[in-house]
Amino acid sequence: MSNLFKIVSVNHTPVIIESIVFPEQGPENDSEPEPKLEPEFDYAAAREEMELCINEAKIEAQRIVAAAEEKAQHLMDETQIQAEAIKQQAYKESYDLGKQEGYENGNLEAREEMKQAIHTAAEKAQKIISTAEQEAVNMITDAERKIIDMAVAIARKIVARELEENPTAILPIVKEALNKVRDQESVTVRVNPEDFEMVLMAKGDLQMMMGNEQAVSIVSDQTVAAGGCVVDTAFGTVDARLDTKFEMIHKAIQDVSP
Missing domain, CATH: 1.10.287 (Helix Hairpins)
Incomplete structure (x- = not known):
């Protein structure tokens, strides 16, 4: 599945395109079958x-x-x-x-x-x-x-x-975004209220990934759609919202279309 990260910086940092990888899920309980969602779209x-x-x-x-x-x-x-x-x-x-x-x-x-x-x-x-x-x-x-x-x-x-099926799918998106600003002293991760608890629970892992000397703040933000995030730093913003990704995907496809 494609993922596009858009970097917006006061120093005109270039757009960065990366890939989203949803974590593979194994059955939590061998005795229980994996739940199946009713098809919503043909x-x-x-x-x-x-x-x-x-x-x-x-x-x-x-x-x-x-x-x-x-x-x-x-x-x-x-x-x-x-x-x-x-x-x-x-x-x-x-x-x-x-x-x-x-x-x-x-x-x-x-x-x-x-x-x-x-x-x-x-x-x-x-x-x-x-x-x-x-x-x-x-x-x-x-x-x-x-x-x-x-x-x-x-x-x-x-x-x-x-x-919807895998709430932890927000975590690799946040990690990929944070990976772009690992050199920053402090960062603020803004996520949708639906994703806030999941990301907050992973704050320790995120802090470890960034380094103990770096401050990581998790903020609930209604303006960020579920499934995406925005990472703010003193020198720029990593826009990893899903709407932004799909807009860039749509434009990229149109640009290469004959």
């Missing part, structure tokens, strides 16, 4: 919906481009017919005049008119195809964005389920 259905979304977008995009190509070809065919009609008309007019000069002038004018008609038609045809191709790209891009949103939403649900 992940298979969500995956099927995402696949259907992108497939429908691709099919519609192909249909749009094919229709545009057919329309462009029809336009070129009509232009060729018109060009041939212009040529025949010029020949007839010059023939009726019965003069070589009239034939040559009429033929020259006809060729120029044909050339211009074909050029104009070709430009229109290319514009039709280009517009359709762009529309197809936009359609697939929109579908990909929807899939990204759905994927992040599913990830949120998975993390929420993990935290």
